[in-house]
Amino acid sequence: MKYVIAGAMVAAGLLAHGAVRAADAQTGGDGLGKYIVGDKRSGYVFAEPDTRAMQDDDFQNPGMVWVEAGKQLWSTPDGAAGKSCQTCHGDAATSMKGVATHYPKFNPRVGKVIDLEQRIDMCRAKALQAKPYPWESHELLAMTTFIKNQSRGMPMNVAVDGPAAPFFEKGKESFYRRRGQLDLSCASCHETLEGRHLRADVLSQGQTNGFPTYRLGWQTLGSLQKRIKGCDKQMRADPHAFGSDEYVNLELYLAWRGNGLPVETPAVRK
Amino acid sequence: MSSPHRGQRVAVVALAFALAAPIAAAHADPLVHYDVVDKAIPQSLTGVPGDPANGRKLVIDRARGNCLACHEMPIPEQDFQGTIGPDLKGVADRLTEGQLRLRVVDAKAITPDSVMPAFYRTDGLYRVADKLAGKPIFSAQEVEDVVAYLETLK
Numbered sequence: 001m002k003y004v005i006a007g008a009m010v011a012a013g014l015l016a017h018g019a020v021r022a023a024d025a026q027t028g029g030d031g032l033g034k035y036i037v038g039d040k041r042s043g044y045v046f047a048e049p050d051t052r053a054m055q056d057d058d059f060q061n062p063g064m065v066w067v068e069a070g071k072q073l074w075s076t077p078d079g080a081a082g083k084s085c086q087t088c089h090g091d092a093a094t095s096m097k098g099v100a101t102h103y104p105k106f107n108p109r110v111g112k113v114i115d116l117e118q119r120i121d122m123c124r125a126k127a128l129q130a131k132p133y134p135w136e137s138h139e140l141l142a143m144t145t146f147i148k149n150q151s152r153g154m155p156m157n158v159a160v161d162g163p164a165a166p167f168f169e170k171g172k173e174s175f176y177r178r179r180g181q182l183d184l185s186c187a188s189c190h191e192t193l194e195g196r197h198l199r200a201d202v203l204s205q206g207q208t209n210g211f212p213t214y215r216l217g218w219q220t221l222g223s224l225q226k227r228i229k230g231c232d233k234q235m236r237a238d239p240h241a242f243g244s245d246e247y248v249n250l251e252l253y254l255a256w257r258g259n260g261l262p263v264e265t266p267a268v269r270k
Numbered sequence: 271m272s273s274p275h276r277g278q279r280v281a282v283v284a285l286a287f288a289l290a291a292p293i294a295a296a297h298a299d300p301l302v303h304y305d306v307v308d309k310a311i312p313q314s315l316t317g318v319p320g321d322p323a324n325g326r327k328l329v330i331d332r333a334r335g336n337c338l339a340c341h342e343m344p345i346p347e348q349d350f351q352g353t354i355g356p357d358l359k360g361v362a363d364r365l366t367e368g369q370l371r372l373r374v375v376d377a378k379a380i381t382p383d384s385v386m387p388a389f390y391r392t393d394g395l396y397r398v399a400d401k402l403a404g405k406p407i408f409s410a411q412e413v414e415d416v417v418a419y420l421e422t423l424k
Contacts, residue, residue, distance in 0.1 A: 193354055
């Protein structure tokens with residue numbers, strides 16, 4: 001496949017933009033070095049300089065609003081037990097440092113892999129005796145963004161062996177499964193076509209180290225599952241539900257593909 | 271196999287038919303038959319000449335052909351054309367009408383692992399969005415319109 005496309009491209013005399021950028025990036029000469037680990041490239045590398053600058057400056061980064069909101073929620077009691085997250089975990093800057101780099105993660109209580117959003121709602125149900133935050137609610141996004149932000153700069157490091165292995169395999173299958181009326185897979189765009197232009201977009205590797213991400217296109221911050229739903233819709237496929245096993249397993253596979261890339265949350269993307 | 275099992279299986283099959291029948295009726299195969307000869311479809315799908323102006327609209331329309339997502343074409347008013355497939359300028363000098371037709375109908379009949387979608391095919395697809403299920407992207411006449419447009423790219 002790669003050869004077919006590469007051949008077609010060369011025959012047509014096209015040199016993808018992304019290839020040039022990637023070459024620049026490999027030299028590390030333009031400050032992108034830490035966003036490239038081996039052949040893994042964060043979406044940051046593919047982003048426009050203006051967008052990168054917005055992410056880099058906490059005063060300009062619109063995602064920081066969610067970090068601040070999450071910080072408030074962290075210490076605010078909620079639910080029948082009268083506790084807050086802080087009651088059990090203390091200062092998030094220490095207790096939550098590095099935690100998000102391991103998510104999605106196998107959870108023995110439910111016997112499957114869960115993502116950070118689901119872990120948050122599990123604590124709310126068990127410890128706080130509070131209602132779950134609905135998917136894509138301001139609160140769930142704020143808490144997820146706040147917790148992942150405590151790992152900013154640390155390498156993603158999810159486990160895919162042991163009890164996580166069968167979930168990882170399912171996620172991998174989903175990544176390579178063609179779907180929708182356009183009959184494409186995640187790999188079609190984010191592996192085979194990396195660096196090529198799909199209309200106005202440069203296709204990245206679809207890395208997830210920056211999620212939840214503030215997207216200029218959404219004019220808000222959103223979860224990884226919202227992004228995946230958007231990609232499913234681009235393929236004219238029937239998306240899965242928020243929180244479905246299919247998406248959580250896929251999230252695990254995606255996180256593993258990016259193991260070693262630094263957490264950027266909240267990233268800013270087009 | 272013991273007879274109670276067999277009885278059960280008959281019941282399951284009957285149920286499956288009962289469920290499948292209305293669905294099959296709603297998505298009755300709408301595709302016209304065509305013959306592939308030497309990696310081409312030499313005959314028109316409809317016998318009615320294609321309308322290149324409508325074909326041009328279809329290749330631009332993001333909800334329909336959206337060919338510009340992947341290809342550059344000599345359509346100067348459209349910014350941001352894709353670089354995934356070959357530039358289609360001059361494609362009619364390289365390919366015959368029949369080759370163009372098969373490429374639009376089902377590119378995977380030529381290159382099985384192509385990323386180019388089949389625009390006139392409904393089988394072998396997985397999890398198609400509900401409102402599109404069972405429908406090809408183009409009607410037979412729309413395929414002819416797009417081929418007629420591609421034929422102008424000399």
